[in-house]
């Protein structure tokens with residue numbers, strides 16, 4: 001057990017210290033120190049710079065992410081000293097504010113202390129820090145169907161909802177076996193973008209909006225054998241995540257029929273390609289609206305070009321790029337990007353982000 005941790009720590013520190021340009025003397029001293037620490041305490045603590053390299057490498061190794069060109073630019077909030085629910089909440093508020101940056105979105109990660117054992121694990125129950133609730137009713141779901149189960153859990157904890165289609169869920173924080181605590185996110189911290197179309201004036205009648213910053217908060221960060229169960233991170237959106245999935249999936253907001261009927265498309269036959277036409281206009285509207293609102297967003301063609309640059313950079317550094325093709329290809333017009341026409345090795349290296357069992 002501690003043997004394996006020592007081995008994982010050593011492998012990580014070697015890679016990290018090479019990246020940081022440290023000397024062999026520094027490397028050997030640090031490895032010896034970590035080995036002692038593990039022997040005495042059963043674990044070890046990363047220094048600030050080790051943790052910062054760790055999160056960068058975790059992003060670089062994220063096989064499903066098309067945005068990895070920017071792995072070296074992530075801002076780290078080291079929140080390992082936060083020990084109460086209120087301190088964790090405040091660190092999450094700070095993350096939202098700093099990442100949002102009035103629309104000029106900054107990639108950020110906030111890392112909370114790793115657990116020595118399960119009973120003191122910090123968990124953020126939310127899938128993303130900012131996300132719309134979903135309420136089951138007799139005539140279908142109000143809001144985002146993806147959130148139905150978590151929304152139920154929030155209501156059971158005493159959250160009072162207005163049951164609106166774009167209602168922001170509260171933050172739910174749990175430390176160890178203590179009861180989870182929920183907090184409403186202050187309105188002024190949440191940036192949202194009303195969706196309109198550059199040509200179709202009727203588009204605003206749909207009353208669509210989406211939030212500016214996707215902050216994944218349910219995944220576990222693993223660095224050098226240390227498991228950080230709470231480490232929310234964000235980049236900025238690619239338009240198709242919202243336009244071709246969140247708004248379009250039948251199991252999500254399911255808007256293709258609505259958009260197609262406003263566009264007067266022939267919906268009596270698949271062959272009119274009404275779904276595809278509606279899909280494109282949804283994506284046009286999302287991209288246009290974020291741009292006009294001054295909120296960072298990337299289209300899928302540009303994202304693919306940036307990913308190509310990432311692949312070239314990695315190759316030049318002698319690091320083979322791993323990837324999950326099924327996630328890397330964009331959900332609209334995939335074959336127009338180079339990614340579609342290549343194979344990717346889906347081996348998972350650490351540091352990385354991993355799914356963990358839902359706590360609710």
Ligand code: ARG
Pocket residue numbers: 067214216234235236237238241242246
């Ligand atoms: N696809 C997810 C969503 O639509 C967000 C995942 C992370 N995306 C990102 N651009 N960093 O909410």
